[in-house]
Amino acid sequence: MASRAAQQWGTFARVWYLLDANQQPPGRIAAMVSPILQGKHKPIYHPLSDVGDHVVIINTRKIAFSGEKWDRKIYYHHTGYPRGFSATKAKDVHLIDPTKIVHKAIYGMLPKTLTRRTMMQRLHLIPGQTIPEDIKANIVEQIVAPREIPKRLDQYTQEELENFPKLWHPVEDPDLR
């Protein structure tokens, strides 16, 4: 048991998590990240205590909506001024800013209080693979991504393809057809 001060430092330390958003649905990422930003995964949690952790999400450009959401999902926005209403498809939003979809998804899942902005400041979104050095030095843990990425046919090796169990074997003799 370390001294009380050291124990307290260890209990209340902020942890930096990494999450790879490659081929992941943005909604499910948001559902995983939101409790971590709030600090709900800690036994010392209290909504007013500000015990949330940092989350660094990389490859936000590579997120994968299921179904036809890229075309069908519309992001609405009104500037507050007359004629300020806009409706933009997900694919267009993603082209303009590759982090905006993940940002909006997480922002919508956090509690609608004044602490929300503080939690969003602890979210670091990186569209590509390269993490800035100072953020990289802080990261300590990796969050397991929600979706298991399926393999493409060309990613299987020849042995795996051959050894895959077959339901029926194609007949060699054409005369039997």
Place this chain on the structure above:
Amino acid sequence: MAAITCTCVNGVRSLILGRYIGRTILRTPKPVITDCPVRNLKRWERPYMLYLEKQRKKHERKFGPPPPKPRSEHSDLPWNYDSELYAFARRLGEEINEETLRAAFTHPSFVAGEIEKRKELELDVELDMQDNEELSHIGIEFISEYIKSYLRHVYPNFPDDGINATKDHLTSVEVSSHIASHLGVADLIKYPVFPFPEDVVQKTFFAVVGALLQSQGPDRTGLFVRDFFLPQLMGKDINDCWELLDPMGLLVETLQQQGKEPPQPRLIRQTGSSTLVAMYIVGIYSDKQLIGSAPGSSILEAEDQATRVALKNIFGTNPEKSPPLPIDGPIGQYLHASIVKQLKGGDNSERVAVSD
């Protein structure tokens, strides 16, 4: 004056003004009244009490709180020193020789003061008063030996420096005078100046223990020391009593003595290294086994903390892992018996006299 709790419906509080405490009455459906002179509060009584309280507070605000008075002057009842002495011993559940106890409470400067007074009054300077100088030395020696022996039994791997530091903490002025004041020792002290300084209270307390030792012997006195000094350690980390300036040096020495591999600190985890609130967890390994780990705000601090945790684990004094002090119960009784046997066997001159 009978002590009656007031639960009257209109919530009249009993004012702390001398004998009026006993005058307040229960106003529940089944009142229980014991030797109270007045049945009900008169209509003028409450406003008068409030007026007196207001005057008292005004005086206190202007001139400060009243100076502390010795216990003998707290009430108008006569203070019988002899019966108070007797009551003191009985309250502790001990029988102590009256003369020895009287001497235990008399400070040497009080005796000197009395001699001075007699000289001034040109009386006979032959004074039969004994002071507590010798008794306090006997007392502190016994207390130190008992505490050290107890700690050695409970924490066999704890080095002597730590045991001495804990003993010093328990017999320090703050802790001893705290125990003494709560036992009522401070009320019976004979010392020229009031309020008594804390080291006078401490000395008197040790003299009381010395008097008890002379009257009852090491067995009862050991129980007394065990029951009043050792519970001060409950909830306290005894490693805090010992000021270690070089924990790594001590750890290296200790492992060498035990014939184990030298300690190797390793960084286990770190978070937020580029921020102001970085946290590092360092673990100390000996022969690839983890012996202690701790967090810290810098690598050096974490290493220092981890070394201290490793030392606590080796000495067996880690509060998280060691059981609570066996003060009572079968283990405690056996422990006390073995300590008394050790004290008797080691130092026979401790036992001065058998109980009367």
